[in-house]
Amino acid sequence: MGxxxxxxxxxxMREELKSKTALRDKSEHSEGMIQVKVAMATCCIASGSRETMNYLADELDKRNIEAVVTQTGCxxxxxxxxTIEVTIPGKEPVIFGYVDxxxxxxxxxxxIRHGELVEGIIPMNYKNIEDTTK
Ligand code: FES
Known part of the structure; x- marks a missing residue:
């Protein structure tokens, strides 16, 4: 902050703080919302995941789609x-690769908008941390 x-x-500055607070509020009440997790390990960032994450956050907001965009590790x-994981409420998470x-x-x-599958889905072979605690 300058x-x-x-x-x-x-x-x-006030607008920036308001949007950060709104993001935090959203993530605390995220059940029932679309969740997008972006892998943000060092290699992911080198491959462009930061640009992907920024694009997703900006575009979902511009298009008035209520979603929580967060970062995760590899x-x-x-x-x-x-790579990103998209979870639509009531559906299994889906992983997409090469997400520019x-x-x-x-x-x-x-x-996200119409529930249509698109190319680039990676079959999942791992469990989320939430799955292992059930
Ligand atoms: S380090 Fe980026 S997905 Fe594995």
Whole structure:
């Protein structure tokens, strides 16, 4: 956070803090919401996962889709980075690989919005931490 020199700087800072607080509130009440986890280990970041995560967060917000976008560690599908896991309430999580901005757009429009499957799904062979505690 930079120095505040003008009233506009202060307004900008206030907006940034408001959006961060809203994000935290969302993640605390995330049951029943679409969840998108982006693998963000070092190799993932080198493969563009940060850009993918930023794109997903911005576009879901712009398109008024209530979703929580969070980062996670390596999901074990390093060959297909950037990888994301999308969980739509009531459905099993789905992993997508090679998610650049174009693929992220397709996932938002087809899978998240309309429930249509898109190419790039990776068959899951791991359990979430939540699954192992049940
Ligand atoms: S290190 Fe990126 S998915 Fe494994």
């Amino acid at each position: 120095k505040v020199k003008t009233l506009d700087d202060l307004r900008k 999901m074990g599908y390093c060959y297909a980075e950037p 901005e174009k693929k992220a757009d397709e996932i938002i429009e087809k899978y």
